[in-house]
Amino acid sequence: MATIKLACDVARQVEAICDKHGNDQGELINILHEAQHLQGYLPEEMQRLIAHKLNIPVSKVYGVVSFYTFFTMTPKGKHPVSVCMGTACYVRGGEKLLEEFKRVLGIDVGETTPDGKFSLDCLRCVGACGLAPVVMIGEKVYGRLQPVDVKKIIEELEA
Amino acid sequence: MKILSIHDLEKLRKSAEAHMSLREESNRHVVDHSCGLATGTPHIQILICGGTGCKASSSQEIVQRLQMEIAEHQISEKVEVIMTGCFGFCEKGPIVKIIPDNTFYVQVTPEDAAEIVREHIIGGRKIERLLYVDPKTEKSVSDSKHMDFYRKQMRIALRNCGTIDPENIEEYIARDGYFPLATCLLRKKPQEVIEEIKLSGLRGRGGGGFPTGLKWELTAKQQAEQKYVVCNADEGDPGAFMDRSIMEGDPHSVVEAMAICGYSIGATKGLVYIRAEYPLAVHRLKVAIAQARDYGLLGDNILGTDFCFDIEIRYGAGAFVCGEETALIHSMEGKRGEPTLKPPFPAESGYKGMPTNVNNVETLANIPIILNKGAKWFSSIGTERSKGTKVFALAGKINNVGLIEVPMGTTLREVIYEIGGGIKNGKKFKAVQTGGPSGGCLTEKHLDTPIDFDNLLAAGSMMGSGGMIVMDEDDCMVSVARFYLDFTVEESCGKCTPCRIGNKRMLEILTKITEGKGTEEDLKTLQTLGKVIKDTALCGLGQTSPNPVLSTLDNFYDEYLAHVKQKVCPAKQCKALLTYAINPEKCIGCHACAKHCPAEAITGMTRKPHIIHPDLCIRCGMCVSRCKFNAIVIC
Numbered sequence: 001m002a003t004i005k006l007a008c009d010v011a012r013q014v015e016a017i018c019d020k021h022g023n024d025q026g027e028l029i030n031i032l033h034e035a036q037h038l039q040g041y042l043p044e045e046m047q048r049l050i051a052h053k054l055n056i057p058v059s060k061v062y063g064v065v066s067f068y069t070f071f072t073m074t075p076k077g078k079h080p081v082s083v084c085m086g087t088a089c090y091v092r093g094g095e096k097l098l099e100e101f102k103r104v105l106g107i108d109v110g111e112t113t114p115d116g117k118f119s120l121d122c123l124r125c126v127g128a129c130g131l132a133p134v135v136m137i138g139e140k141v142y143g144r145l146q147p148v149d150v151k152k153i154i155e156e157l158e159a
Numbered sequence: 160m161k162i163l164s165i166h167d168l169e170k171l172r173k174s175a176e177a178h179m180s181l182r183e184e185s186n187r188h189v190v191d192h193s194c195g196l197a198t199g200t201p202h203i204q205i206l207i208c209g210g211t212g213c214k215a216s217s218s219q220e221i222v223q224r225l226q227m228e229i230a231e232h233q234i235s236e237k238v239e240v241i242m243t244g245c246f247g248f249c250e251k252g253p254i255v256k257i258i259p260d261n262t263f264y265v266q267v268t269p270e271d272a273a274e275i276v277r278e279h280i281i282g283g284r285k286i287e288r289l290l291y292v293d294p295k296t297e298k299s300v301s302d303s304k305h306m307d308f309y310r311k312q313m314r315i316a317l318r319n320c321g322t323i324d325p326e327n328i329e330e331y332i333a334r335d336g337y338f339p340l341a342t343c344l345l346r347k348k349p350q351e352v353i354e355e356i357k358l359s360g361l362r363g364r365g366g367g368g369f370p371t372g373l374k375w376e377l378t379a380k381q382q383a384e385q386k387y388v389v390c391n392a393d394e395g396d397p398g399a400f401m402d403r404s405i406m407e408g409d410p411h412s413v414v415e416a417m418a419i420c421g422y423s424i425g426a427t428k429g430l431v432y433i434r435a436e437y438p439l440a441v442h443r444l445k446v447a448i449a450q451a452r453d454y455g456l457l458g459d460n461i462l463g464t465d466f467c468f469d470i471e472i473r474y475g476a477g478a479f480v481c482g483e484e485t486a487l488i489h490s491m492e493g494k495r496g497e498p499t500l501k502p503p504f505p506a507e508s509g510y511k512g513m514p515t516n517v518n519n520v521e522t523l524a525n526i527p528i529i530l531n532k533g534a535k536w537f538s539s540i541g542t543e544r545s546k547g548t549k550v551f552a553l554a555g556k557i558n559n560v561g562l563i564e565v566p567m568g569t570t571l572r573e574v575i576y577e578i579g580g581g582i583k584n585g586k587k588f589k590a591v592q593t594g595g596p597s598g599g600c601l602t603e604k605h606l607d608t609p610i611d612f613d614n615l616l617a618a619g620s621m622m623g624s625g626g627m628i629v630m631d632e633d634d635c636m637v638s639v640a641r642f643y644l645d646f647t648v649e650e651s652c653g654k655c656t657p658c659r660i661g662n663k664r665m666l667e668i669l670t671k672i673t674e675g676k677g678t679e680e681d682l683k684t685l686q687t688l689g690k691v692i693k694d695t696a697l698c699g700l701g702q703t704s705p706n707p708v709l710s711t712l713d714n715f716y717d718e719y720l721a722h723v724k725q726k727v728c729p730a731k732q733c734k735a736l737l738t739y740a741i742n743p744e745k746c747i748g749c750h751a752c753a754k755h756c757p758a759e760a761i762t763g764m765t766r767k768p769h770i771i772h773p774d775l776c777i778r779c780g781m782c783v784s785r786c787k788f789n790a791i792v793i794c
Contacts, residue, residue: 026511028493033435033474067495067652068476070435087398087592087628088554090642096780103757103779123436124477127400128212129554130249130561141215148755148784 006045013038014046018053025054028064032071041072077112077119079157081105082136086125089133093146097133098122100147104154117158161455163463165341168332175333181259182206182322193301194260195283196237203238203280204258207267208321210245210407211400211439213253217269218242221253224272229280238280244408246321247562248308251291256303256321263303264289294558294580308559311578313540315548316364316524317564320408325443328450331411337456339530340415343422344464352423353379356526358534360546365391365482365519366597366623367699368545368612371526374516377506379424381514386426388417389510389517391487392433392440395479396595397646399626401550402520404562406433406440409524410447414470416523418457419530421468424516429470432487436477444472479596479650482624483698484509484517486652497654498698519624521550541567545611555592555628556583565610572606575629586631590714594623596643596650597703599710600636619710621703635732636715637722641669643707651701658701661692665708674735677723686712731793734778738794743768745790752782752791 006014017034021027031050036042042065051058065071083089083098102108105118112119128134131143142153162168181204194200205225207218225240246254251265255275262285264275271289278284290299291306303309314320323330331337343352357372378386390413394402406413417429433441448470451457459467473491480486481496488510490496509515525547529537538546545567551574554560558580565574571591575581582588590600599620601608608614612622630639644666653659665688671677689705689712696702712719721727728736741752741761746768753761753769760776763769771782771791783791 024493026493029476029490030474030493033476063495064493068478070475070477085397085646087595087626087642088552088560089398091555091628091630091634091639095642099779124395124397124479125400126211126215127403128215128249129398129400129552130212130252131215132554132560134215143215146784147779147781 006043006049010038010046011049014049015053018050023054025056028054028056028061029068032061032065036071039075041075043073074110074112074119075116078117079137080119080121082121082123084124084126084128084132084134084136085122086129086132088125088129092132094133096147097135097145097150100150101135101154104150118154160453162337162341163455165338165345168338168341171329171332172335175329179323179330179333192260193262193279193283193285194257195279196234196281198283200259200283201237205238205240205275205280206243206256206258206321207240208244208246208252208254209242209325210249210252210404211437212245212249214439216253218253220269221255221267221272224269225276228273228276232276232281234276234281238276241324243323244320244325245317245404245562246303247312247317247404247564248303248306248559249562250558250560255289261302261304263291263301263306265291307577307580308561308563311569311573312564313548313566314564315528315537315540316405316521316550317408317562318528319412320404320562323409325408325410326446326450328411328447328454331409335531336411336527337415339527340418340422340456341462343419343530344462344466349379349423349425352419352530355530355534356423359529359537360534360541360544361522361525361529361537362545362612363519364521364525364549364624366594366621368622371518371522374506374518375420375423377504378426378514378516381507383514385428385511385513386424387510387513387515388420388424388426388429389484389487389491389505389515390417390429390431390523391482391484391517391519392431392437393475393481393487394434394437394520394624395482395650396624396626398554398628399552399595399624401552401562401625403437403440405520405524405550406437407443410440410443411451412524412527413444413520414447414451414457416518416526417470418451418461418468419526420516420518420523422466424514426514426516427467427469429468430473430491430510431470432473432475432481432491434477435474441472441474448472478652479646480652480698480700483700486698487517488515495652497652498700500697521625542609542611544613549610549622549625551625551627553579553627553629556586556631556634557581557629558583567611568609570607570609571601574610574627575606579629582629582631586633588629589632589634590630590636590639592620592628592630592639592707593626594621594703594706595626596646597621597700597706598623598626599706600630600639600714601710602714619713620706633730633732635673635728635730636711636718637669637673637728638730638732640708640711641666641673644669644704647700647704651704655695655697655701657692657695658697658704661688661696662704664688665692665705669708672719672722673728673733675722675726675733679720679723681723682712682716682719737778738773739771739776739778739780739782740792740794741769741771742790742792745788747788747790749787751785751787755781755785757781
């Protein structure tokens with residue numbers, strides 16, 4: 001786990017979230033959802049704070065964070081790229097698209113570029129199977145993409 | 160307003176009738192001529208798909224542009240724009256439907272809005288270029304009822320998707336919604352409701368196919384202070400989006416069914432466990448729950464009776480295993496979503512140790528209409544042991560990707576060739592995968608098998624939640640098996656050894672085979688290992704995880720053999736087994752490939768045939784997509 005000191009106001013917000021849910025252990029997942037929303041990820045300090053508030057071991061919080069793919073401990077890039085790896089996208093060339101994003105961005109799945117501009121992830125199914133293969137960048141869905149389109153999209157976003 | 164009696168519901172249905180009758184009318188019979196304000200049509204409704212797929216293709220923007228145009232022409236009193244749920248024909252989205260002439264426009268863009276309003280809505284002239292063209296007859300079809308895609312479908316669970324505004328409870332009531340709940344509460348005993356569901360033969364649509372009525376009865380029999388109704392909306396099968404479409408297009412049917420279930424089993428609390436990755440479905444569900452509360456259809460003393468019931472939403476956080484009911488319950492309790500051994504079943508000891516009834520979204524969506532039309536009607540549809548219909552997310556290498564609903568017993572051939580319109584780009588059909596990571600690949604010889612729970616199981620696959628992925632001759636079945644196993648390994652919760660370690664070993668062997676390093680012995684190991692995992696894994700997901708491998712070994716053994724013996728990939732997908740070369744007779748030396756080759760593996764003089772250096776080539780296929788002369792050969 002990377003150690004990042006939590007800013008005071010963020011810490012207060014996290015505490016408020018825990019209080020709102022009555023510091024109930026059973027609400028851990030809902031609390032984590034809201035806490036991740038604050039900064040886009042769940043740094044170690046934040047997990048420690050939540051564990052303290054709910055009176056449970058940090059290992060339990062970390063156990064839940066690491067179990068679910070929706071929770072992340074690394075900050076996302078300014079443009080989070082998610083390549084759909086649902087079966088429909090896979091058979092229509094999703095894997096080749098992913099390879100091309102890895103190559104163009106120079107990062108692996110789950111990583112962020114050193115300049116913080118792009119992060120790369122896979123997601124399971126956007127449900128836009130009619131547009132397969134699909135890539136989501138931020139909120140925008142790019143459909144029917146080919147590996148040749150990747151470089152252009154990245155360049156456009158970089159500009 | 161609070162609804163206190165069936166009479167109140169009747170009043171609401173009546174008042175919404177004028178607004179809804181236009182849609183009902185056009186559903187019943189087709190208006191041949193097109194309608195326009197200038198040609199005397201008094202009222203027009205424009206329905207537009209607001210499902211995730213079409214929204215991704217800017218359907219929201221189309222709505223805005225349509226509304227702008229309507230305001231500009233000052234016809235907003237006569238024309239309504241309504242955002243509905245999914246029409247199902249995702250391949251051709253975004254879809255715009257004009258009522259009452261039932262014109263079905265496909266692949267509409269925001270730029271088309273002005274023309275639609277000017278030409279069709281006012282002028283009454285259909286816009287030919289936006290109509291669907293039947294690929295067989297090459298003629299345009301304006302009414303969806305005449306399209307092959309819709310002709311064989313029977314929409315029961317999807318009855319309201321694409322017809323009503325999902326964020327308007329009155330439209331749901333106008334289509335007989337909440338009448339079944341009212342009838343149950345006011346006129347039926349809980350046991351009678353359960354009997355009706357048992358009689359209908361409805362089986363769980365989430366994958367297992369357990370009889371729903373029996374499940375309700377088991378929970379109803381338990382004595383406890385608190386019982387729970389849980390809706391499993393954790394649709395994790397990659398490439399399946401049935402449940403999401405129902406929640407986006409008809410959330411009230413789920414809310415109503417949960418309340419009916421609560422009444423039948425004696426529960427006052429409902430929980431929907433939904434994927435956080437489904438923001439639109441979450442939103443629509445929240446709206447529906449809030450509206451139902453406002454109308455007194457959720458909350459205390461529903462319809463003036465003693466029955467109290469309310470629903471909360473719980474979010475999943477991206478774990479496939481949470482689709483398994485015991486894992487789902489642990490996740491709702493704020494824990495890691497690990498399954499536990501059954502018994503005890505959730506019906507005995509579920510959420511917080513209390514009796515809990517878990518049903519899938521599609522199962523629930525069937526409940527109101529079964530009670531409305533009767534168990535006899537429902538059980539008259541389908542096959543001997545699988546009643547009713549099933550919704551499938553049809554995707555992959557097929558012409559008509561989309562969401563379909565067919566009666567049980569429809570054959571795979573009908574689904575793929577008639578509804579699905581056959582294989583994309585005229586390629587040859589190779590396999591169809593059903594049941595997602597728990598299912599298997601079926602082949603040509605299974606095409607005439609009627610689809611139902613038992614037949615699919617007998618064929619080595621399973622119904623699953625309803626993902627149906629079609630593959631063509633270009634798909635390598637070893638790679639497909641590896642893809643699914645990769646998913647399973649990633650998603651394995653790690654609790655039991657067979658799934659955690661066994662699947663990992665299987666994945667390693669499959670990877671080895673796709674890299675050309677496999678042996679015949681490996682194929683035997685895969686078979687043995689697969690069977691052991693099937694027999695010994697803890698939960699339903701673990702037990703079914705080897706299915707994609709075992710079924711491809713059964714049906715495509717030759718393809719595996721080619722990988723391990725001749726070290727070739729017949730479908731030309733396994734990178735390590737391919738060589739890229741340039742055909743000197745076709746290459747004109749334009750240099751396009753060399754310019755775009757990321758590995759700088761292509762050299763050659765201008766206007767002279769180029770060559771690819773195999774030691775540098777990373778087999779990315781970029782040259783193939785760049786070459787305009789088909790000069791790149793893969794062998």
